[in-house]
Amino acid sequence: MTPEERRDRHLLVVDDDDRIRKLLKEYLVRAGFRVSTAADAAGADRLCAALDFDLMVLDVMMPGEDGLAFTRRLRAKGGETARTPILMLTARDQTQDRIEGLSLGVDDYLGKPFEPQELLLRIEAILRRTTARPTGPRALSLGRCAFEPERGELTCDGQAVRLTEAEVALMRRLARAVHEPVDRLDLARDTADATGRAIDVQVTRLRRKIEPDPKNPRYLQTVRGIGYRLAPD
Structure with a gap:
């Protein structure tokens, strides 16, 4: 800065x-x-x-x-x-x-x-x-929710949903490779916890905000043995 x-x-x-x-x-x-x-x-x-x-x-x-x-x-x-x-x-x-x-x-x-x-x-x-401007799709449809990578904003049923800066960064990273698995430890390199536990916590929180059924995620998917994948409509 x-x-x-x-x-x-x-x-x-x-x-x-x-x-x-x-x-x-x-x-x-x-x-x-x-x-x-x-x-x-x-x-x-x-x-x-x-x-x-x-x-x-x-x-x-x-x-x-x-x-x-x-x-x-x-x-x-x-x-x-x-x-x-x-x-x-x-x-x-x-x-x-x-x-x-x-x-x-x-x-x-x-x-x-x-x-x-x-x-x-x-x-x-x-x-x-808070002011990052990544490249990528303007808005991603996630059922009743939508995520705008450029603005780092999530809305559900037209209402703004608060994301932490760490959650915004994770969503933006996944949004750059939609429908493709992203290695969990690659995601963890952007955090203070190289084990990936912080990523797991953030994914759990995001699923509660995005998914109709967080225990059976449709949009923020786990790719066994690799990591996570964002699968918008």
Whole structure:
């Protein structure tokens, strides 16, 4: 991202550790972003009520309402704030927290301890996906739903359906090879989990949004021994 693009983006960092919160703000401000901070979910609520944010950096372990509970409540609210991308910070060995976070709609995660440069790159990757313009078909018909790869938008029965940035990226990747199987580990290379478990979680969530019967998918198919295939009408 250019310095001008960073200046246009406002980030919210939520972490109860004063030292980490201060260091993250200083680093991201030096990188060119506008940054606000909160020490807990209550503080984040107050800021979100007054300001719009392009992305949240959210710690899992916080006193009171933890990061997972906050994400669940935020996503259930609806509206613009509920669609704010979230990068979650977790203890490196807490795999279950990461899987649960993805299932709740977290866009990406980063294990502690981490390099600030990696945090910056992950933030930029999420923000770039919000304005990506991939080539491919204008709209894909998925029964009562439709997905527009260029805009990264999913509608069902004419109503917009929220997708996380990770889900948009996955749908766009599959849309570039409609009716063709895409290797699961190839898809995983674009995530922080090279095992492919994050992809499996995203596919499960997408099926709930797209498929009439998620347990017997018609449009987002599993190709045994390979990966997944998008099969529009």
